[in-house]
Amino acid sequence: MDNFTFQNATKILFGKDQEQAVGQETSHYGKKVLLHYGGGSIKKSGLYDRIKNSLAEAKLEVVELGGVKPNPLVSLVREGVDLCKEHNVDVILAVGGGSVIDSAKAIAAGAYYEGDVWDFFTGKTTATQTLPIGVVLTIPAAGSETSSGTVVTNEDGQYKRSFGHDSLRPKFAILNPELTYTLPAYQTACGITDMSAHIFERYFTNTKKVDLTDRLCEATLRTIVSQGKKVLEHPEDYDARAEILWAGTIAHNDSLGVGREGDWGSHDIEHEVSGIYDIAHGAGLAIIFPAWMKYVYEHDVARFAQFANRVWDVEIDTRDLKATAEEGIARVEAFFASIGMPTRLSHVDIDETHFEEMAAKATERGPLGSFVKLHKEDVLAIYKLAK
Incomplete structure (x- = not known):
């Protein structure tokens, strides 16, 4: 066995109705939150409304960015970075599966960087400061809810690349098996x-x-x-x-x-x-x-x-x-x-x-x-x- 250092600080809230705690958990990291998600499934299921109500009860100011697709695109990441800088966002809440979480991680890295966020994925730079991330997981698959990595696709050249840093591990992840039924x-x-x-x-x-x-x-x-x-x-x-x-x-x-x-x-x-x-x-x-x-x-x-x-x-x-x-x-x-x-x-x-x-x-x-x-x-x- 090789020498190793293991540290995974993500707090897991597992089980029925745990998403009701999302406002309280998010509030530990600031007052302005970027709510990041994919398509309309979380709205059809009612999860979106439950999340918004919990954030409101915690008196959090919400900026929204939906539209994440499978194999998340760097163009949307760039939009998210701009929103975080414009609104002085304190924390990102990713509601969805691995693609949403990966997109949120890339945004978190880019929020404190003056160059193009794609630089992280080409090895031109590495993270020094990132926004904290919370997760409400709806798709068990990628494991991004506790990992330090992110993968996004650049439409220019059709490059799909990864980037990792310990600061990108979510601060908390809410896992309710019932959210995966549909x-x-x-x-x-x-x-x-x-x-x-x-x-x-x-x-x-x-x-x-x-x-x-x-x-x-x-x-x-x-x-x-x-x-x-x-x-x-x-x-x-x-x-x-x-x-x-x-x-x-x-x-x-x-x-x-x-x-x-x-x-x-x-x-x-x-x-x-x-x-x-x-x-x-x-x-x-x-x-x-x-x-x-x-x-x-x-x-x-x-x-x-x-x-x-x-x-x-x-x-x-x-x-x-x-x-x-x-x-x-x-x-x-x-x-x-x-x-x-x-x-x-x-x-x-x-x-x-x-x-x-x-x-x-x-x-x-x-x-x-x-x-x-x-x-x-x-x-x-x-x-x-x-x-």
Whole structure:
């Protein structure tokens, strides 16, 4: 196990009706709040009104910015930065899923920066001071409610890039499983895939003797598989929704990655797909991850065989570990297909037109990943495996 420092200061308020406390929680960080959200779903559900009433009861002044889309755009982030500066906003409240939270984080970083907020995503600058962020989560998926990272898309060049800083971890996150009841099945499945991928990125490591976090990763994955099927069959099963909601947070709050080297190559490969084609991130990961696994598994066949056995109950064939590993990968792909996810680029009408461009953009700042270092030709091969 490697040396590590772990600190996650996000306060979690979990359970029924917890959103009623949003005004009180937000008021700890100032009087002027930017209320940031996506489309009309929070208004149709009544959540918007409950949030506004709670903020009013706390005597908070509200500036609003809606319109966040999946794969959030830097153009809206820039608008949010301008609003924060114009109105001297003290705190940002993100109501929605990972896209809304990521957009809020980017705004929080840009609010104290005199240059263009995209500079954070190109590595030109880093955060020194950011606005505090609160969250009311409506989509279990990205884990952004407790993470330090954000991902946005720049329409100019169709670049999807990430940026991280500890100051971007939300100060509090409200997680009510009931707020996820009305999610469409496809969106629920995308979330299940996304949180699974966050665990894969940590599980496939070159660090040895990390059995505790191996076991934690495996347990969380098994929970996602079993409870994910339940929520798709019974969308208003509170207990199953609660398990999935908490699993999404655990998958990306850094606790499963302590003391071990993560990979993150598959995320970077997928970002090029959704950056150009604007598909759901979870759907893109369902396509890319099995292809990545097929490409790299021989680097550590024993780890993939362990994964197959402990997560998918594949009996280990000591005479042929490769067969065990390959069966585990096949079960990942079959699970994604069983919950309605695409598992090939052709399933979402993506052909080879941009493969070269995507591989070049993905690796323009150097090779991807750490489990196996991936250069342009490797990324291109993975896209071809995924077609």
